[in-house]
Amino acid sequence: MALLLQLIFVPSTLISITESSDVFRLVGDSVQLDIQDPVPEFDGLSWVFNRSENVLKHYSEVKKTKQYPGYEGRVEFNEETYSLTLKNLQKTDSGLYEAKAVGAQNRVVAEYRVSVLDPVEAPVLTHQLSRDTCNITLTCRGHDLSISSSCYKETCEEEEVTSPGGVTLSLSVSGSTIICNHSNPVSWKTDVLEMRKLKRLCADEGEGSVSPSAGVSVCFLKTVLYSITLTLMLSAVITVHIRERLTKSS
CATH class of the missing domain: 1.20.5 (Single alpha-helices involved in coiled-coils or other helix-helix interfaces)
Incomplete structure (x- = not known):
């Protein structure tokens, strides 16, 4: 039987008609990877990580599934749909996952690029009043990103910056609220400032001077x-x- 199981997976040319799909999850979450293309008749079907590391193999003739070291106890395989579920994801699980059906016709029937990410840190929104009446500088900081914007009375410039890793920091206005948003594809956190606070600062500054240039x-x-x-x-x-x-x- 062992010899038969080895012969089933003799390397051969694989046909791939599947385009990889990007999947993002938080550390500790689970993900279900489904078959994307019709599965031909096969002797065995395997899920492979980064094209070299076996996650599991399913043998159709003997209805047996083998989980490989590193995945035992934290993966589930559906013998009807052939989907793979990965549980308790870690950042080291990020990479390419492929489902390969091997038989008379060898075919890649699923391909996913999984990214496991930490939740973003809470951003910090600060403001500073300049010497000019009602000119206020806003600064939005999140991790290693920072953006600044200027407000005059109730009008603020909206800004956004995105890092190569898909982390975005934005400064926007929604109704009467200024929002500093720090996000990645799976999480986001915000810090807010009410517009009425800026109006109070503007009013205080107006009471404190006759005109922007008078200085009295x-x-x-x-x-x-x-x-x-x-x-x-x-x-x-x-x-x-x-x-x-x-x-x-x-």
């Missing part, structure tokens, strides 16, 4: 006005006092 604060003007008023009041009191003394003297 309302507090300073109030101090001057108070000083002038106090001086006039003191002068009036002194004048009345002097008049009373002059009246008494006369």
